[in-house]
Amino acid sequence: MEMTENQTFTERFDLLGCIQCGRCTGGCPVTVRTNLNVRRFVYDAYNEELLEELARAAEIWDCTACHTCAVRCPKGLKPLEVLIGLRSLLVESGKTQPSVRDALESVFREGNPWEKPRATRSDWMEGLDVPIAQPDQPVENLFFVCCTIAYDPRVQVIAQNLVRLLKGAGVNYAFLGDDESCCGSEVFTLGEEGLFEMIVEDNTELLNGYQAERIVALSPHCFTTFRTRYPNLKKPVLHYTQLLAELLEQGKLAFKGGLAKKIVFHDPCYLGKQSGVFDEPRRLLKAVDGVELVEFDRSRERSLCCEGGGGKMWVESESKKERLAETRIRDARALGADIVAVACPFCVLTLEDAVKALGYEEEMRVVEIMELLGELEVDQDKTNPA
């Protein structure tokens, strides 16, 4: 969403380009459980007098920013951004939910939405001997961790296992350490435009300041945000699955030990639909001996959103209908999958909750690909103590 002074709401979101075809609402995953009809907002927001009222509609907070509406729109509109534009009207007037306000304030003060101190951002590295990037030292792969992976004990393992694996593969890399700060993905979707602008500026300066060949993001949210909303970032950005798939192809990475499991991969919206990375995570899973990879009927471009994005981590939905994550887990169960593999920290959290809610903990688990590959590394150490 470009910020241009003096643009009306209508101009900014190209509302006049809309032909009311309904593809946005047709594809919107949350319509099965909430009242959100994004097309109606695109239609109604044309009337500037209605904007304030529209911004008070509860359902604008049901959007998960999956971007399906934007990907499908035949006229190049980004309907979700209309919802975010309305959210920002509310944020501006200071009338947001306390949870949202706290998350945004935490990003502003501590560089993360989880209300954790900036100084503990690198705690996950303890005992790992992680190389920290220096502005005067060239580095091939500069990793960007993601606030959730850095602080949430459930998913820290993603970063930790990645470090262990990189060491073995002889890759030149470094992490940012305590200088790292939120990419702003969720700040953007929560509608705090001013803060997001500031974050983009700061991070662009920070990242351009290193002699890195490329930036490798651990979370699809950071990955896509860097790719699409950081116009001045000078380095190419990859998702870590792309890097690992590349190493695999170059023969620099091989997994020892096997895993005789039926795995279904869930395409995260930010990785798949929004960034077109579909094959790399699958290639990684297929490289593991014994893995039987099965597919959801709704996979790849048709993947069903888990409702983890769009600031939904801080906004409870009022709907009592089944969560999409639960629908997803039911589908996985019907496929007889032992493992639902994902490549996104948010998907881990939402899908794991769904497994618990449905009482399937015995039958299946949800893992991030890095978790799974990490387990193989451990196996390997056991069998070949160096």
Next chain:
Amino acid sequence: MTEKPKVGVYVCHCGINIAATVDVEAVTEYAKGLPNVVIARNYAYMCSDPGQLLIKEDIKEKGLNRVVVASCSPRMHEPTFRKALQEAGLNPYFLEMANIREQCSWVHEDREAATEKAKQLVAAAVSKARLLEPLTSREVDAEPSALVIGAGIAGIQAALDIADAGFKVYLVEKSPSVGGRMAQLDKTFPTLDCSACILTPKMVDAANHPNIELFTYSEVEEVSGYIGNFEVKVRKKARYVDVSKCTGCGACAKECRLAGRIPNEFDEGLGKRGAIYLPFPQAVPAKYTIDPEKCLFLTRGKCGKGPKCVEACPAGAIDFEQEDEIVSFRVGAILVATGFDVFDPTKKPEYGYADYPNVITGLEMERLVSASGPTGGNIVIHNGEEEIVPKDIAFIQCVGSRDKSVGNEYCSRVCCMYTAKQAHLVKDKIPDARVRVYYMDVRAFGKGFEEFYDRVRREGIRYVRGNPSEIFRRGNKLVIKVEDTLTATPLEDEVDLVVLAVGLEPRRDARKIIELLRLSQSPDRFFLEAHPKLRPVDTATDGVYLAGCCQGPKDIPDTVAQAKGAAASALIPLARGKVAIDAQVAEVNEATCRGCGFCVSICPYSAIELVTVNRMGHMVEVARVNEALCKGCGSCSAGCLSDSIQPRSFRDRQILPQIAALGGTR
């Protein structure tokens, strides 16, 4: 130049197009003071009869010998004013135009500045006009024959018209049979005529016409020359069947070891053929062809103990020694009628075309309802579990059309109506079927179209306004995720069959024709006509014409109308027997040319060659321009190191003063 230049300047108002922004009175007054200007006038429409008359009378009465018209781009009206000069007895090339519309009034708002700019443009034109020389255009003979590329309904119709007018036509078709897409259709909207019934007679006529030489399974390989005199090379691909012996009995195809194992292109892959095949029963010519990419003998050098087709053929027609053949001929005009491809729905993966056998394209539907199709006209499909007669059937319009996300912004113009037609045919064959059409707008613009749309709705076809976003599976049903936008209700509609109304796209192999004939493309990537309104069948290359869907999506009536138009245009040079060659082309000063050949490599039209001449007893190489090919673009002139090649009317000594007049210094 002996005569002293006497220049007349005519400033056009172009209604208010120029006059609203440029002070035409001031420009006229200014022009009067320019050197050699004898008279300056302004007038509402210089291109009108009275406007031209002003010029003609002044030429006669005031003895003008140079004319400057300050008006629009020369593209449209240079010929108009040249003609006026000629009619007044003046050499038509004593005209210079100053473009004060496109290059001035249309692009500026500040009246004062625009007026100043118009004055400068006029001054520049006057300085050049004084230096113009008389030129004469020539005529060359035109070959009384035409090449038609592509034998769909457009190519067939155009070929028949030109042939009926008494000229020879070479009709070149890439596939083994003529007929194009129309041959694949079942019935045609809005009248529901059977497509084969109206097309087959024309296919046969084209093949049998004494003036038409038909090349099927052939491609144009090379084209050189210019309007009236094109040299053409055609590659007749080896069929591995001697067409003079083949009787079309089909014994070979029955015996082929691959019979029934190769998806048949004509049936959009729904039916199967062998390696030796006839694309469809009514194919013209009714001769079999061996698919060299599939045939076991041709790909592996071995087919069992010996090719079964050879054994089976009672006529001894099969010939594995056959080779491609190159045929050359000359034509005066070329008509391009290469048609279209349908949109590839795998580019919209959300519709699951690649995943579900019961998501099909409109073209596949044509084959499915056709009595000559793979199911004999019975609508049976596989739903992933079993073969069924679908009862819940949904059509989705605008697939791959009007859609920026796949790069096709245009409307394909036929899919609304073919969907209506197919919905009708389905309801006709499965009366208890529940048929719905998902649309965003219904475009029923043609003759009889709205009436047909009305009829189809009243037959019980439900039109739901909403463009679906996604298709997935639930049990043995397909679920369409869509919003009914009229009630703002998101729906999950469960159906047995989805038909995607795929749009029309430029052919995926169009690049070859573009390069062969130097065609341009419009933003929609279809071939570009010379003018969107006034020259819809011509191209930027003289003597090359367009017909049918290669120029843009259209239905059969429009295709046929355009084909007839293109045929009429192509007939002009053939009937006249002569074509005019522009005089404003490059000229070589053989005395100074060093024969370096640099210009030969620069010329984008391959109009220059090196020839040996006798220069005072020495044999030297110099450049020579083929005036019929030269477009006067001036590239050669810009490149020549010794200033020896220059376009007439655009010589350095003519345009440098003009440029100086614009810059204000000399």
